[in-house]
Amino acid sequence: MGNSAVLCIPLAFWVEGSIVVGVMKIARNTVAAIHYTLTNSKGNVLDSSEGSQPLEYLHGAQNIISGLERALEGLGTGDAKKVTVAPADGYGEHDPRLVVAVPRSRFPEEEEILPGMKFHAQVADELRVMTVTSVAENEVFLDGNHELAGEELRFEVEVASVREATAEELSHGHPHREHVCCGGHGHGHCGGHHDHHGK
Ligand SMILES: [Zn+2]
Numbered sequence: 001m002g003n004s005a006v007l008c009i010p011l012a013f014w015v016e017g018s019i020v021v022g023v024m025k026i027a028r029n030t031v032a033a034i035h036y037t038l039t040n041s042k043g044n045v046l047d048s049s050e051g052s053q054p055l056e057y058l059h060g061a062q063n064i065i066s067g068l069e070r071a072l073e074g075l076g077t078g079d080a081k082k083v084t085v086a087p088a089d090g091y092g093e094h095d096p097r098l099v100v101a102v103p104r105s106r107f108p109e110e111e112e113i114l115p116g117m118k119f120h121a122q123v124a125d126e127l128r129v130m131t132v133t134s135v136a137e138n139e140v141f142l143d144g145n146h147e148l149a150g151e152e153l154r155f156e157v158e159v160a161s162v163r164e165a166t167a168e169e170l171s172h173g174h175p176h177r178e179h180v181c182c183g184g185h186g187h188g189h190c191g192g193h194h195d196h197h198g199k
Contacts, residue, residue, distance in 0.1 A: 020039070024162040028060035031175045032072065033160040041152045054160040061173045064091050068155055075159050085153040091146035098123060098144035100130075113140050115117045 033054040038047040049055055057063035059072070067089025071081060087093050091109045100123065107113050113135050121130045123144050130142035167175050 022165070023076055024161050026059050026072050026159065027074070029165050029170060030059050030076075030162050031056060031165045031169060032059055032162045034072065034157050035160055036155050036157045039154045039156075040148075041145050041154070044176075046148070046153075056175045056177065058165055058169055058173060058175050063174055065153075067153070068157070071155075072157065072159070075162075077159050077161055080156070083155040083157060085155065087150050087152060090151065090153045091148040094145050096149035098128065098130075099133075099141070100144070101139045101141050104135075104140055107140060124133040 008048070024030060033056040035049045035054045036047075037045060037050060039045050055064075057069075059069065065085060067085030068083055070089075071083040071085075075081060100121075102121070104113070107119075113132060115132050115134055117132045118132050119132070119142065120127055121142065121144070122128075123130070128144040130144045131147070132140055133143050134141045166176065
């Protein structure tokens, strides 16, 4: 699976050796950059920022899963922490009601539907991203659970930097840097998801 499935890694321009002024701690309305490695309960590495830019997020704006956000509160640059996040504070429990079969005729006829493609669909009064799991002759099977639903997530994090958010970042609810991806501009293209507005 691609990195984007777990945590969006902004393709931000990162200045090596940025000077950190003061001892700012992660708190509401700060922008923190973190390096992280995510493993599941079996110890398999699911995602990591190793070898790339740290993940930058606006604290308190739900840019990242709540269990991780809470655990990062109060940390400063250079602080490291191991965080275990239960499914309820991560990507939720696996919900069998979100596994559905949809007639093939509901999809654009001219387009080939393949496993892994993502569509928006209205399920139980909620617009959800549904992933195609398999395709039969007349039906398409979709799963609206996050692929990490039901998983206990184990993060090893290290804070790379903390800074105050700008007024513009606060009004948008996400960090701004050149080519910022996560929750930022260019909605729906984070990690190149193949999103369609289906019915
Ligand atoms: Zn913005």
